[in-house]
Each structure stands twice: as structure tokens, then as C-alpha cells.
Amino acid sequence: MSLAERQPATRRIHVGQGENHVTSDPDVMLSTILGSCVAACLRDERAGVGGMNHFLLPDSVGNSNDPAAAARYGAYAMELLINSILRAGGRRETMTAKIFGGARMFDDLQNIGGNNAIFAERFLRDEGIPIIASSLGGRSARRIHYWPATGKALVRAVEDADAVKASERKRVREATPVVDGAVELF
Amino acid sequence: MPAASAINALIVDDQLTMRALIRSTLQQMGVTNMRDAGDGEEALARLAERPANLIISDYNMPNMDGLGLLRAVRANPDTRKAAFIMLTGRADKELVQRAAQFGANNYLVKPFTLMSLKEKVEQVFGALT
Numbered sequence: 001m002s003l004a005e006r007q008p009a010t011r012r013i014h015v016g017q018g019e020n021h022v023t024s025d026p027d028v029m030l031s032t033i034l035g036s037c038v039a040a041c042l043r044d045e046r047a048g049v050g051g052m053n054h055f056l057l058p059d060s061v062g063n064s065n066d067p068a069a070a071a072r073y074g075a076y077a078m079e080l081l082i083n084s085i086l087r088a089g090g091r092r093e094t095m096t097a098k099i100f101g102g103a104r105m106f107d108d109l110q111n112i113g114g115n116n117a118i119f120a121e122r123f124l125r126d127e128g129i130p131i132i133a134s135s136l137g138g139r140s141a142r143r144i145h146y147w148p149a150t151g152k153a154l155v156r157a158v159e160d161a162d163a164v165k166a167s168e169r170k171r172v173r174e175a176t177p178v179v180d181g182a183v184e185l186f
Numbered sequence: 187m188p189a190a191s192a193i194n195a196l197i198v199d200d201q202l203t204m205r206a207l208i209r210s211t212l213q214q215m216g217v218t219n220m221r222d223a224g225d226g227e228e229a230l231a232r233l234a235e236r237p238a239n240l241i242i243s244d245y246n247m248p249n250m251d252g253l254g255l256l257r258a259v260r261a262n263p264d265t266r267k268a269a270f271i272m273l274t275g276r277a278d279k280e281l282v283q284r285a286a287q288f289g290a291n292n293y294l295v296k297p298f299t300l301m302s303l304k305e306k307v308e309q310v311f312g313a314l315t
Contacts, residue, residue, distance in 0.1 A: 068210055
């Protein structure tokens with residue numbers, strides 16, 4: 001048997017901002033790069049299914065009429081991931097979480113990364129999902145590799161964070177995710 | 187113009203966080219009479235204890251989903267007149283159509299704004315004071 005036959009080919013799936021991916025395939029590795037953003041990696045060990053999301057909360061500070069807008073967006077991002085795991089056979093009661101990201105990437109903006117991290121920790125605590133590992137805060141961007149079938153996660157600092165910073169700065173400015181769909185029935 | 191104090195709301199969502207967010211949003215609108223439930227079955231138990239005139243329910247829940255709850259609410263003479271607002275995901279166009287067929291009064295797409303929830307409630311009840 002050749003080495004190639006013995007080693008299963010890892011299929012790498014990138015999870016971009018606003019996305020989530022759930023799988024039970026042992027050959028799938030989910031990857032993402034995080035600055036201020038947070039990625040929650042949730043998994044039900046018994047069902048052997050898990051997934052990752054990647055979100056950046058909108059800046060609700062400027063909207064004093066709706067201070068909970070960011071939390072509603074974050075809760076929705078988490079709900080999408082949890083529901084996908086439930087649909088794939090996982091159970092909420094036996095889910096565990098690993099959370100990453102939330103770095104302070106900008107000096108000239110509010111601590112968006114810190115707020116993202118606080119939200120994720122609070123959400124998981126309130127929903128009763130144990131956080132079994134985390135790497136949050138700091139000033140460095142992170143590269144995350146996560147294998148949902150086993151729960152293994154690798155975190156590496158991204159040395160050249162300029163591209164991450166530029167991309168996030170643009171997304172922070174453009175972030176207007178709280179919008180309604182339109183289905184004219186009522 | 188109805189008073190917000192006349193609203194007796196039941197909030198149904200399997201996420202505690204989302205229930206708390208809806209509760210705080212309704213509070214900002216002046217609604218004070220609220221209860222909540224974690225799924226459709228629990229919601230029916232709450233309604234059996236005491237009726238509600240506004241039900242805001244998520245669709246995707248364990249045990250009994252939002253459509254199941256809507257059908258049960260409309261089938262029961264004690265609850266069928268309650269206003270029902272269904273919370274949906276952005277991609278659930280088919281669900282919105284089914285909710286309308288089953289008698290939902292309105293729907294709201296997550297993640298919603300304070301203004302959009304207020305608008306939906308006022309479309310059902312009229313402007314609140």
C-alpha cells in the first residue's frame with residue numbers, strides 16, 4: 001500500500017466571514033483566518049458531527065435606539081450553526097465549544113474583537129454549551145484549522161496581519177447585516 | 187390606538203439568548219406582560235395555563251417547531267384568535283408561504299431590527315401607545 005493510499009486526503013474547506021460549515025466527514029478540515037472576528041467550533045462528540053462559524057458583530061454603538069442589534073446578529077449567527085448541527089444528527093445537550101479570535105486589531109476603533117469574544121462567551125454560557133478550549137483576545141490575527149469529526153483544533157498566529165486588518169477594516173465599515181428579507185404575503 | 191399594556195405576549199424560541207433579546211425589544215416598546223417557552227410543546231403548556239394575544243415564535247425548534255405550534259394554536263378555540271408572528275431565517279421563503287397558509291399574521295426575518303419588530307407588531311395590533 002502506498003503512502004498516498006494509507007493517508008486519507010484531507011479536504012480543506014474555508015469558512016469565510018458570515019459563513020458556517022457542518023460535517024461529520026473525518027477527512028474534512030475547516031479553516032479560517034480571524035482578526036477581530038470570532039469563530040465558534042461546536043461539536044457533538046457522541047454524534048461525531050461538528051462545525052464552525054465565523055462572525056463579526058456589527059457596530060451597534062452608533063445606533064443608540066437599538067443597542068441590542070449586535071447581540072441579535074450574533075445570536076442569529078450562532079443559531080445557524082447550532083441548527084445545522086442539529087439537522088446533521090447532533091444534540092444540543094451534548095455539544096461542546098472551542099472559540100477563537102476576537103483580537104484587538106485596530107487602535108482607532110472601539111474594541112470590536114473584545115466585544116465579539118465577550119458575546120461568544122456569554123452566549124455559550126447562557127445556552128449551557130461548555131467551552132472546552134479557547135484562544136481569544138490579544139493583538140494577533142489567528143489561522144484556525146479544525147477537524148469537526150474529531151474535535152481537533154490547531155491555532156497559529158498570522159505573522160503578516162496587514163491583509164487581515166485591511167479586509168476587516170473594510171468589513172467593519174460595510175457591516176450592515178441586520179436587514180429584513182422581503183416576501184410579500186402579508 | 188391600543189395600549190402596549192394590553193399586549194399579553196408569549197415568546198417561543200429554543201435559544202435563551204434570542205428569547206431574552208425579543209423580551210428586551212418588546213420591553214422597549216412598552217410591553218410588560220410577557221412569558222416565554224423553549225419549544226412548541228412548552229408553548230402550548232403555557233397557553234393552557236393562561237392565554238396570550240400575541241405569540242412570537244421561532245420556526246426551527248426541537249419537539250414541536252413553529253409551524254406545528256401555529257397549527258395547534260389555530261385548531262384550538264381558546265387560542266385561535268391570538269396574533270402569531272413567525273420568526274424565520276433569511277432563506278425560508280417557502281416557510282413564509284406555508285406560515286401564511288396556516289394562518290400566521292406576519293413574519294419576521296432574523297436577524298431583525300428593533301424597528302422591524304415594532305412594525306410587525308403594529309401591523310397586527312395597530313400603533314401602540
